Amino acid sequence: MGYGKLEPSDPGGSSSMDLSHQSEHATSSGNRSKKKLLVVLSVVSIVLITASAVSAVFLIGVRTRASGQSGHPGLAHKPTQAISRACSKTRFPSLCVNSLVDFPGALTATEEDLVHISFNMTLQRLSKALYASSGISYLAMDPLSRSAYDGCLELLDDSIDALSRSLTSVAPSVAGGSAKPISGASSQDVVTWLSAALTNQDTCGEGFDGVAGGSVKSHMAESLRDLSELLSNCLSIFSGSVTDDFSGVPIQNRRRLMQEDDISGDFPRWLGRKERRLLALPVSAIQADIVVSKDGNGSNGREYKTIAEAIKKVPEHSTRRIVIYVKAGRYEENNLKVGRKKTNVMFIGDGAGKTVISGGKSVSDKLTTFHTASFAATGAGFIARDITFTNWAGPGRHQAVALRIGADHAVVYRCQAIGYQDTLYVHSNRQFFRECEIYGTVDFIFGNAAVVFQNCSIYARKPMPQQKNTITAQNRKDPNQNTGISIHACRILATSDLQASKGSFPTYLGRPWKLYSRVVYLMSYMGDHIHPRGWLEWNATFALDSLYYGEYMNSGPGGAVGQRVKWPGYRVITSTVEASKFTVAQFIYGSSWLPSTGVAFLAGLSV
Numbered sequence: 001m002g003y004g005k006l007e008p009s010d011p012g013g014s015s016s017m018d019l020s021h022q023s024e025h026a027t028s029s030g031n032r033s034k035k036k037l038l039v040v041l042s043v044v045s046i047v048l049i050t051a052s053a054v055s056a057v058f059l060i061g062v063r064t065r066a067s068g069q070s071g072h073p074g075l076a077h078k079p080t081q082a083i084s085r086a087c088s089k090t091r092f093p094s095l096c097v098n099s100l101v102d103f104p105g106a107l108t109a110t111e112e113d114l115v116h117i118s119f120n121m122t123l124q125r126l127s128k129a130l131y132a133s134s135g136i137s138y139l140a141m142d143p144l145s146r147s148a149y150d151g152c153l154e155l156l157d158d159s160i161d162a163l164s165r166s167l168t169s170v171a172p173s174v175a176g177g178s179a180k181p182i183s184g185a186s187s188q189d190v191v192t193w194l195s196a197a198l199t200n201q202d203t204c205g206e207g208f209d210g211v212a213g214g215s216v217k218s219h220m221a222e223s224l225r226d227l228s229e230l231l232s233n234c235l236s237i238f239s240g241s242v243t244d245d246f247s248g249v250p251i252q253n254r255r256r257l258m259q260e261d262d263i264s265g266d267f268p269r270w271l272g273r274k275e276r277r278l279l280a281l282p283v284s285a286i287q288a289d290i291v292v293s294k295d296g297n298g299s300n301g302r303e304y305k306t307i308a309e310a311i312k313k314v315p316e317h318s319t320r321r322i323v324i325y326v327k328a329g330r331y332e333e334n335n336l337k338v339g340r341k342k343t344n345v346m347f348i349g350d351g352a353g354k355t356v357i358s359g360g361k362s363v364s365d366k367l368t369t370f371h372t373a374s375f376a377a378t379g380a381g382f383i384a385r386d387i388t389f390t391n392w393a394g395p396g397r398h399q400a401v402a403l404r405i406g407a408d409h410a411v412v413y414r415c416q417a418i419g420y421q422d423t424l425y426v427h428s429n430r431q432f433f434r435e436c437e438i439y440g441t442v443d444f445i446f447g448n449a450a451v452v453f454q455n456c457s458i459y460a461r462k463p464m465p466q467q468k469n470t471i472t473a474q475n476r477k478d479p480n481q482n483t484g485i486s487i488h489a490c491r492i493l494a495t496s497d498l499q500a501s502k503g504s505f506p507t508y509l510g511r512p513w514k515l516y517s518r519v520v521y522l523m524s525y526m527g528d529h530i531h532p533r534g535w536l537e538w539n540a541t542f543a544l545d546s547l548y549y550g551e552y553m554n555s556g557p558g559g560a561v562g563q564r565v566k567w568p569g570y571r572v573i574t575s576t577v578e579a580s581k582f583t584v585a586q587f588i589y590g591s592s593w594l595p596s597t598g599v600a601f602l603a604g605l606s607v
Contacts, residue, residue: 078101079097079100079101080106080107080109082109082110082111082113082114083096083097083100083101083106083107083109083114084097085111086100086111086114086115086118086237087100087233087237089236089237089240090232090233090236090237091229091232091233091236091478091479092229092230092232092233095226095229095230095233096118096233096237099118099121099125099226099230099233100114100117100118100121103117103120103121105117114237115170115237115238116167116170116171118230118233118234118237119163119166119167119170119234119238120167121230122163122227122230122231122233122234123160123163123164123167125226125227125230126156126159126160126163126197126227127160129156129223129224129227130153130156130157130160132219132222132223133149133152133153133156133219133220133223133224134153136149136215136216136219137149137153139215139216141216142211142366143365143366143367144210144211144366144367144368145208145211145214145216145217147207147366147367147368147370147371148207148208148211148220148368149207149216149220150371151203151204151207151368151370151371152204152207152220152224155200155201155203155204156200156201156204157340158196158197158200158340158378158406159196159197159200159201159231161340162193162194162196162197162200163193163194163197163231163234165185165189165193166190166193166194166197166234166238169185169189169190170190170238188482190238191235191238191239191480191481191482192408192429192430192450192482193408193429194231194234194235194238195235195428195448195450195478195480195481195482195483196406196408196428196429197231198228198231198232198235198477198478198481199427199428199448199475199477199481199483200428201224201227201228201231202228202448202475202477202514203370203427204224205221205224205228207368207370208220208221210363210368228477232478232480235478235480235481236480239480283325283348283349283350283386286323286325286348287323288302288323288324288325288348289302289322289323289324290302290303290304290310290313290314290322290323290324290325291303291304291310291324291325291327292304292305292306292307292309292310292324292325292326292327292331293305293326293327293329294327294329306331306333307324307326307331307333307336307357308333308336310324310326311324311336311337311338311342311345314338314342314345316341316342316343317341317343318342318343318344318345319343319344320344321344321346321381322342322344322345322346323346323348324345324346324347324348325348325349326347326348326349326350326355326357326387327349327350327355328349328350328351328354328355329355329356330356330358331355331356331357331358332358332359333357333359334359334360334361334374335359335361335371335373335374335376336357336359336374336375336376337373337375337376337377337378338376338377338378338379338382338407339378339379340378340379340380341379342379343379343380343381344379344380344381344382345377345379345381345382345383346382346383346384346385347383347384347385347387348385348386348387349385349386349387349388350386351386351414352386352387352388352414352415352416352437353388353416354386354388355386355387355388356387356388356390357374357375357387357388357389357390358374358390358391358392359372359373359374359375359390359391359392359402360374360391360392360393360400361373361374361391361393361400362391362393362397362398362399362400363397363398363399363400364393364397364398369399369401369422369425370401370404370425370427372391372393372399372400372401372422373391373401373402373403373404373425374389374390374391374401374402374403375389375402375403375404376403376404376405376406377404377405377406377407377410378405378406378407379407380407380408380409380410380429381407381408381409381410382405382407382409382410382411383410383411383412383413383597383599384411384412384413384415385413385414385415386413386414386415387415387416388415388416388418389402389403389415389416389417389418390402390416390417390418390419391418391419391420391423393419393420394420395420395421395441395463395464395467396464398421399421399422400419400420400421400422401419401422401423401424401425402417402418402419402423402424403415403417403423403424403425404424404425404427405425405426405427405431405449406427406428406429406449407429407431408429408430409429409430410429410430410431410432411431411432411433411434411597411599412431412432412433412434412436413433413434413435413436413599414434414435414436415433415436415437416436416437416438416439417436417437417438417439417440418437418438418439418440419439419440419444420440420441420442420444420461420463421440421441421442421443421444422440422442422443422444422446423438423439423440423444423445424438424440424444424445424446424447425446425447426445426446426447426448426449426451426485427447427448427449428447428448428449428483429449429450430449430450430451430588431449431450431451431452431588432451432452432454432584432588432599432601433451433452433453433454433456434454434455434456434599434600434601435454435455435456436453436456436457437456437457437458437459438453438456438457438458438459439459439461439495440459440460440461440471441460441461441462441463441464441467441469442463442467442468442469442470443470443472443473443511443513444460444469444470444471445458445471445472445473445485446472446473446474446475446513447474447475448474448475448476448477448481448483448514449483449485450482450483450484450587450588451484451485451486451588452486452487452488452582452583452584452587452588453485453486453487453488453490454488454489454490454584454601454602455489455490456487456490456491457490457491457493458471458487458490458491458492458493459493459494459495460492460493460494460495460498460507460529461495461497461498462495462497462498462501462505463505467505468505468506468507468508468536469498469505469506469507469508469529470507470508470509470510470511470536471492471507471508471509471510472485472487472509472510472511472519473510473511473512473513473517473538474510474512474513474514474517474518474519475513475514475517476514476515476516476517476518477514477515477516478516479516479546481516483518484518484519484520484548484582484587485510485518485519485520486519486520486522486582486583486587487519487520487521487522487524488522488523488524488582488583488584488602488605489522489523489524489602489606490521490524490525491524491525492509492521492524492525492526492527492530492556492558493527493529494507494527494529498529499527499529502528502529506531507529507530507531508530508531508533508534508535508536509521509530509534509535509549509551510535510536510549511535511536511537511538512537512538512542512543512544512547512549513538514543515542515543515546515547516543516546516547516548517543517547517548517549518547518548518549519548519549519550520548520549520550520551520552520573520579520582521550521551521552521554522552522553522554522573522579522582522583522605523552523553523554523555523605523606524554524555524559525554525555525556525559526554526555526556526557526558526559527556527557527558528556528557528558529558530557530558530559532560532562532563532564533563533564533565534551534561534563534564534565534570535549535564535565535567535570543569544567544568544569545567545568545569546569547567547569547570548569548571549567549569549570549571550570550571550572550573550578550579550582551564551571551572551573552572552573552574552578552579553579576605579605580604580605583602583603583604583605584601584602584603584604585603585604
């Protein structure tokens, strides 16, 4: 489970190098790598210029506030009180101090100024890492190394974008020196983007876990060195110290919380008419921008036979909703992706089970888990409605993702995700699933997004002999990340084949992939296939005192908590205040993004 990560009880993620394919890969990717390198160099140059420009404006303010403190001989390697205070909040204080003391402006900066400086310094380090990494694209690589390497380039690029937006948002004004976000972004936006960037770096590094040693792996390890720690420090400095049990849980009283009288039928009263219609109308009444059908010929510029062709036609950085209607049929196009630059894209099908997007890639094909997804989306504002996403690789081929989402403000509505191990990869950013069906066996909802599942049916399937089913594997690594899996008002069920043999295959609510794993089940029905202990260890005592697993007012035979685990990090939630922190209103409801999609939802614990 994960990106290239080895299971403690399942060796399916491991793979040795396949040297017989090195020459083939080196030749076929040569021209492509050169083009990719030119693009990367351009991107990195733009980022560095932009960061320098923002920093130049910022430094004018720092120097003005410094009242002539222009020279500090002997202080080049000695932290100021502001640096010491800022770095004391971080998880890696020595790295924090060492990375800041020699950065321009740091020795005359206030503690508030250091928020911006830490972002700028880390952004430049990310850009240099991408530049250095792209320089080895010509090297011969076995298939798994190539998969891990290509994933790292994509994830580094995504992290640069996330940190660039964060940098712009927290750049202090020259006069005020405020570290509060600007440019319309909220504090929670910045925490989300930093959390996603940190997740990206973990995913990148994990991609090489199953790769044997070699020059590519060692070069990437050097390029990536300290990046996760630097991003963690940015997150700590921005968030400040958090001492309670809910570190990283966004509780923003400034938000306008949706009350019961804000609901009109299935949608909020204050939702725009166009958005209401888009989700409420039958498919036949929607005017799509692009149509995909088995008999499409593209003659009119908007109908295509493949989804890949349709995605290519989507404009980059669109500020308006681009609707792609995929007619009924089974579309076997492995590794489809709506990339980061394809924003505000909506896929509409003819219904789950009718419009099916299918793939069969798995880690057995010498791919990282990240690259096994039948369909992936990272462009902000992604919406999917009435579609089945499936990976048919089967349980014997181990990690095989049906749907991967790393898009911020993503909504998946009335869809199915069907697979076995690692079915649904909720990778990063803010996500909402409503009225969906998810099928799987081992860790079949996993990742590090801030995600709420509401009114969904979650089905455990019959696994392979000797396997145990685990519904979730959440990989929150840093206590300041605002991430976790919230399963609210759902049905936790067993498929018929599992139900017939549930005594031989225990099913657990989750197990902790990373140290600060966080999952809650709220007001959901649980079938009798759920083991009385509820939760499963990942590896001995790992994370049992630092995770946060909670259950609140669940029902059904599997919802009884009398025999649950006694881990320090597990709790039966009895407070509505505590439970409410994991609802749509408080966990992912930022900047009114979810109401604008038109998808019905509960803002609080109940209607």
